[in-house]
Amino acid sequence: MENTRKLENDCVVRCDHIGKIFGEFETSHEVVKDINLNIKENEFVVIFGPGQCGKTTLLNLMAGLEQTTSGEVNVNGKPVTAPGPERGMVYQTTALFPWLTVMGNVEFGLKMAGVKKSKRRERAQYYIDLVGLKGFEKSYPVKLSGGMCQRVGIARAYCNDPSVILMDEPFGHLDAQTRYLMEEEIERICSTEKRTVVFVTNNIEEAIYLADRIILLTNCPATVKKEYVVDLPRPRSYVSPEFLELRELITSEMDEMDL
Structure with missing residues (x-):
């Protein structure tokens, strides 16, 4: 089930050796470390990892809400230096x-x-x-x-x-029943309105249910530990043997991390 996939050079989102350090000198704190990531057109990529590992910071670097300390983020072949209309953002809180x-x-x-x-x-x-x-x-x-x-x-x-939709744990504050409903809804919406989606979550079932590809991050500072191509047919069942097999595989990788 675990797989690697060769991505074309014409990817929509490209992260080249990006890093982010907050603070200076003795008070500095490295949050993102040397991440390389290519995301294709219309691909649904889930950034997955433990709480407070740097997932939101990585998403904010793609959004232009934070600036990289090292490396570069490109969207549609252009460096990201600030927020832009080609990137739509959905936040943890509704921000309406x-x-x-x-x-x-x-x-x-x-x-x-x-x-x-x-x-x-x-x-x-x-x-x-x-x-x-x-x-x-x-x-x-x-x-x-x-x-x-x-x-x-x-x-x-x-x-x-926008050509890219960035979602930062948009269902994290919802009750379980509403969260399942919204996961079904976002899958329906994405099948109707094709976009490149980068979705942050720390919920493993949500990651497997939605993703074309899961990027597993290490604990802070965030680096890419592993990638998983999720080739399960849609709509997906949370209790299918294939779903549970992938869940067990990813969980075993997380168990080895210093959480």
Whole structure:
């Protein structure tokens, strides 16, 4: 089941020997160390590892929210130096504007880009419908459940038409039942709207259920310990023998880490 895959040179996301150190001198703390990673178009890659190992920092380097100490991140062949519209971000917390409605939140990026109201509303409505929130366009975040708020965040990320979607443990704060439902939903959305997705989680079942490829990181400082190609047919079953076999394999690798 474990496999390696040769990636083409025309990958969408490329991390070349990237590292990140916070602080200076005696107070410095190395969080990411010499990571090389290539991600292809329309590939769903899960960054998986123990809590506080550097997964979010790695994602923030791809997003341009943090700058590398060493190495370089490239997206679509261009160095990442700051956030950009070609990269959509879905956060751990919903990060919605509480004073805006569902429609206002989803269309916000297009509004800031100067897109005409009729055009941006049409596009926002498409993604609101896609994530299952038709009828809630005029609702404010305070009136929505946690799962519904994450749907708004996903719709907002897709609405700007990025080539890469970055997701930082978007379902980590949801209850178990809602989390399973959202995993099914993100698989449905990704099958409809093809994008390159980089998804951070510390939940092994979530990683196997969603990923085309899992990148297992070591404990901090984060380095790539192993990669797994997940070639299980979709939709996947959490209790299939193949699913459980891969879960056991990855767990055995994690058991060897200094957690």
